[in-house]
Amino acid sequence: MSTELLQLLLESFWETLGMVGAAAVIAALLGIPLGVLLVVTERGGLLPTVWLNRSLGTVVNATRSTPFIILLVALIPFTRLIVGTSIGTLAAIVPLSIAAIPFVGRLVENALREVDAGLIEAAQAMGATPLQIILKVLIPEALPSIIAGLTITIVSLIGYSAMAGAVGGGGLGDLGIRYGYQRFLPDVMAAVVLVLIALVQVIQFAGDRLARHFNHR
């Protein structure tokens, strides 16, 4: 493989890392509160608000059932509104985030549901407010599961980011398609796949370590 291609590989690697990293951070920042809302607003929850719960659930399901490649295209006007352009790595972050937020929301929802109801009751008996219960009981107790969920999200985002090439987002997947497939350079394809495998391994390992660090069960 020529230095030129190596250079290209490195560049794509950073693009992937940038897109996925940014989308993951945005997804966590919005997805965690979304998951909390899904849990606390349900009937019998800490702050039961059935209409909000139903609306959020519907939006989440709608987003999650739309294939990413369609979401990518459908969101072009929205992306242009936010980043000023619909093409490029920066633009790809928008649909990636939008797809990941409900994904994180559901994973966080599941993680929070695993928290023993007895703990919430104990906190209520201590005079905790709903916000205190969320911040001091629900999230800390669910943290290992939330971290595991975010790890899954990041790995999924790496897969999705390969489609970002469709909007000129670049990245490893795009490199693999354009050079490995369309120009028939199997060594580029192999290199791309190997780098992706290594990347996923590292992320999964780090995520597991972090989850274990916070798990005292």
Place this chain on the structure above:
Amino acid sequence: MTVLNLVPPIGDAPPLRGGSGGSPAVTAIAPIAAQAGPQGTRPMVAVRGLVKRFADGARQVEAVAGIDLEIRAGEIFGIIGRSGAGKSTLIRCINFLEQPSEGSITVDGVDLGSLTADQLRTERRRIGMIFQHFNLLSSRTVYDNVALPLELAGVPKAEIRARVEPLLELVGLAALRNRYPAQISGGQKQRVGIARALANQPKVLLSDEATSALDPETTRSILALLQEINRKLGLTIILITHQMQVVAEVCDRVAVLDAGRVAESGEVFDVFTHPRAEITRTLVQDVIHQELPVETVRAALAKAADGARLWRITFSGDNAGEPVLTELVRRFHLSVNLLQGHVDEIRGRPFGSVLVLVSGPAQEQDAAVAHLGQRGLLIEEISHVD
């Protein structure tokens, strides 16, 4: 059924329950004097007309069907019943974890039903609670679990430390302060639960089956700790349990719950030794061994044709130390054949009975019954076995 009454019953002492195999006819002849408890009378918790209904599909189920209770400051009050009797719902109503459907809960003069959500939260800080499954946060160390209620109340860090340390000493867990709940035993977890419940210096401690998940030895040590806390801090403790032994060991007074109502309540010693309700008798059998040896009784009655009679003499409290059998022999010149005897301890007071076959002149027997009755012993004549 043949029942012989030698002396009309004094007072309203009910007959004790017989054996489960055959059921010997038993007649109470003389009651035990009622005992008064040592506690004060200011109610710390007042439950009035409490009803709690749950929707079960279209049906409404009354878990608590009209309960009135007054729990005095500084006492350990037991609430006992079978599962489904409504005891958990009752205790959860006391700190409004369950909103009562009807009736009122007053804690230290404050009517909880009249409070706003915010006021209720403040009030709850003064009502500690411990749970069957401890409900400790797995993500927090022993120290941080005990500190949690103080954090929630907005207590500054330095003051939290000053309050948590002595609590850890009190429950004997100072050495384990940095362990996580998963790293300690069930008994130790409950000690953390107790320390946590005490952190906000509550007036009342609610214990919801706190020893039910523990082995007997650990149960005893936890009960001893609760008693120590009750004495040291003068803390009022309301204790829910299905274990009669727990009530017998630590409670001053007890309410027996059945189908959402109070079947019977009073001083533990009285309720145990004079159970009035059927449910109480059943529960009491766990701790007090009142079953008659049916075959022994049958054989004894067969031999007792010639004027001999079968008596069960029940001792309790102060009269347990008296030389009753010796008196029957020496003073009334009766011959006494001991068939069965045992002594239990309830709240540190002895309670027991002997089953004796007594023979001798009829007038001496009657005199002996009258004498023992005056001394406060319960004498029952067993006349036949079904």
